[in-house]
Amino acid sequence: MAPKVLIVLSSHSELGTTGKKTGWYLSEFAHPYKVLKDAGVSMTIASPSGGAAPLDPSSVEAAKDDSVSVDFLHNNSALWEVTHKVSDFLGKADEFDAIFFPGGHGPMFDLPLDKDSNALIKEFWEKEKVVSAVCHGPAALVNVKLGNGELLLKGKQVTGFSNSEEDAVGLSSQMPFLLEDKLKEAGTKYDKTGDWGEKVIVDGRLITGQNPASAHGVGEAILKAIKA
Template sequence: MAPSTPKILIILTSHSKMGNTGNPTGWYLPEFAHPYYKFYAAGAQMTIASPKGGEAPLDPSSVEMFKEDKEAVKFLKEEEGLWKNTRKLSEFLGKAGEFDGVFYVGGHGPMFDLATDEDSIKLIREFYEAGKVTSAVCHGPAVFVNAKLSDGSYLLHGQEVTGFSNAEEDQVGLSSAMPFMLEDKLKAAGGKYVKADEAWGVKVVSSGKNGKLITGQNPSSAGAIGEAILKALQ
């Protein structure tokens, strides 16, 4: 049975600078906005956290890119309290039992902090091993590249997974600014990487325990991953 009120822990990056370029980065607007409205419509309770707590940096380029996107504009205008007052991720260690799932929002920021954040890696293991929905979109799946299970094996080993592709990174001209290429690292962690037939196409993959490891490829996949997460909670 579906929980009457799904409880979802949403994680944002705390990282605000793009590698050594000096340019701003952070989390990506539609990748929070589109799933948020899916969760909201389903009556979900959402708790927002980040590694440092407090204000999680919004990538300004995503605001510009999605200025014609009605949901993104509405979210930016009405919901800023969600990302300006996040709780510290570390507060939620040992509390997987209080939630039905965890969702990591993308943006380039997670490549620099959440991919190697020890608290995040522990949190992911706790949620996954407890049979909870464990999910991420776009660059968010960077959080899985170093995640291991209690037996020491990679969480992604043998599992289908998606995330921002090498081709997409090349097309936005940011491959040289990244600490690693996400597609390559997901494969190196044992993941069976899959992607949409064309760059920027919608792709959401459910694998792992009862299909509860859920990943989305890119910003276009943000609404679809929200729907997939809710379906997995049923």
């Protein structure tokens, strides 16, 4: 039977007080999707609200010369235009091999506070499934508490979008928190490379990537982990 991965997108579309739109980031979904699909992995797409999950328009512009993302954008819109609700999968972690959170600024606003998402991540982890995220996607993990009352991320080696990268895109003041800071506050062993460089960290069943350049590598790490 083909391995199965649950991919969770943000439902949040407003970029702080800028008046601009945000959401999930195109290349951070497109590249892992291609890696997994080419390997025969079955994927199901969810979001906190269900229905259409907002695609960050700036990520479309950023990926205009990236053939993988352009192809994904033009041929797979049904994936994000009709998503399932995250709550639909509570109690169903055994049906999947992994859960994956693409980034974009949207996840910073809704996923850390979403009770269903937090409960689902807890369930996946305690059922010994792979938990993975890239760029701002690790924001979904920062508040997840396990059955023993400890944060899932405590003591884990992780990466995620860095403070210097957030400063570089001029959005630090618009974020509800800085992801690098929050990951450190959660008790992680946070690590990063230079701005926009590829960085993927695998700590057992926990897989994180720093930024858009890390998305392909995260997809490969997920595939390796679920085939192990």
